[in-house]
Amino acid sequence: MSTGTAGTAGDSGDGRPVVIVGASLGGAKAAEALREAGYRGGIVLIGDEHERPYERPPLSKGYLLGKTPREKIYVHPPQWYAEHDVTLRLGTAVVAVDPAAHTVRLADDGRIEYAKLLLTTGSVPRRLPVPGAEQDGVLYLRRVEDSDRIKAALRPGVRVVVIGAGWIGLETAAAARTAGAEVTVLEAAELPLLRVLGREVAQVFADLHRDHGVELRFEVRVEELTGEGGRVTGVRLADGATVPADVVVVGIGIAPDTALAEAAGLTVDNGIKTDEHLRTSDPDVYAAGDVANAYHPLFGRHLRVEHWANALNQPQTAARAMLGEDAAYDRVPYFFTDAEWTPRHPNEPVASRDQLSMEYLGYVEPDGYDRVVFRGDVKANEFIAFWLKDGRVLAGMNMNIWDVTDPIRELIVSKRVVNADRLANPNVPLGEV
Incomplete structure (x- = not known):
């Protein structure tokens, strides 16, 4: 393997590699970005999963529905790593980082020195802290094997209870309905996605799922998962009611996997805190993806975004x-x-009311906006929603409408005051509001 320092794109230096902990989308993209930038030194990509790096969105979408074949979820073909001189160590857990010695320690007590270190350790599902949560039939969705287990459980007539009405919960609920299962979603808040979307748009998602046979129960608290013979049979609520269940899918959020960073003495605050260059409190350690709470120049604050785009794009910045x-x-x-609910013939067009294809751009706190403007047909699920504060667009969401992300992005970045009536009028081009 060629050697080189992480501070140059050449192959001179002390021979220590760039080490990437987390063989995920972020880790794989970082290795790719280093090579594309001309770095010829060593790259070691370490992951505790036995699968080579793959993308997670299909796990609750096409792969879970059986529409996306397994080989399509991987970031690179298997030969890519050898062809690009990337040492891929799978099924290998990193148990400690020593910034002073510039080493990572593995579970087998082996050690690897690094010139620069990138942490793409991602996140872990929050566990349900109630009695009975460890029974068979209680499932979480994070890894490909989790998606395999859920997919195998989704059959016609099966009673599926989803705990948590976030993105994972709602996507899983839609997949379960498409498979013919009976689905109940339990949520502690008043509406699904309330913290992310606010009441106005959250209600749209509630209506959409109810229209397709998903039973939604809001403002409920789970007390216990009942069972028989070690297998879950229901979900008991605080009001004493029990919801029968053959399968329970828990989707109550994720937590950044910061254990290594904390033990190494890096600054951790809702993730690994970084500057806009994705550099941590140690100058030779970087973080990207779900785990990074990075300073964002546009918003003037630190943001930790738990979505695919950060894992895809942040590694390029970290590599450079x-x-x-x-x-x-x-x-x-x-x-x-x-999401798509109704099974249909491949050549039959999908009605907008039977699908949910949505993109969201921007960032807004739950109480950080003063108005939502809708543009288009909300009842037909073909619209754009804009979150405004003092006449400025903070975020935009397009549902079943395409090729509008660039003008939405421009409205957000420009920070200019817009005319709300023109913004709502689909006959006025977005660039002219």
Whole structure:
């Protein structure tokens, strides 16, 4: 393997590699970005999963529905790593980082020195803290094997209870309905996605799922998962009611996997805190993806975004910064979701009321906006929603309408005051509001 310092794109230096902990989308994209930038030194990509790096969005979308074949979820073909001189160590857990010695320690007590270190350790599902939560039939969705287990459980007539009405919960609920299961979603808040979307748009998602046979129960608290013979049979609520269940899918959020960073003495605050270059409190350690709470120049604050786009794009900035470039991550936050309820013939068109294809750009706190403007046909699920504060667009969400992300992004970045009536009028081009 060629050697080189992480501070140059050449192959001179002390021979220590760039080490990436987390063989995920973010880790794989960082390795790719280093090579594309001309870095010829060693790259070691370490992951505790046995699968080579793959993308997670299909796990609750196409792959879960059986529409996306397994080989399509991987970031690179298997030969890519050898062809690009990337040492891929799978099924290998990193148990400690020593910034002073510039080493990572593995579970087998082996040690690897690094010139620069990138942490793409991602996040872990929050566990349900109630009695009975460890029974068979209680499932979480994070890894590909989790998606396999849920997919195998989704059959016609099966009673599926989803705890949590976030993105994972709602996407899983839609997949379960498409498979013919009976689905109940339990949520502690008043509406699904309330913290993310606010009441006005959250109600749209509630109506959409109810229209397709998903039973939604809001403002409920789970007390216990009942069972028989070690397998879950129901969900008992605080009001004493029990919801029968053959399968329970828990989707109550994720937590950044910061254990290594904390033990190494890095600054951790709702994730690993970084500057706009994705550099942590140690100058030779970087973080990207779900785990990074990065300073965002556009918003003037630290943001931790738990979505695919950050794992896809942040590693490019981290790679360039590790190579000494003045690279800053300033992309507008972006995420998307897809769901489809009704099985149909492949050649039959999908009605907008039977699908949910959505993109969201921007960032807004739950109480950080003073108005939502809708543009289009909300009842037909073909519209754009804009969150405004003092006449400025903070975020935009397009549902079943395409090729509008660029003008939405421009409205957010420009920070200009817009005319709300023109913004709502689909006959007025977005660039002219």
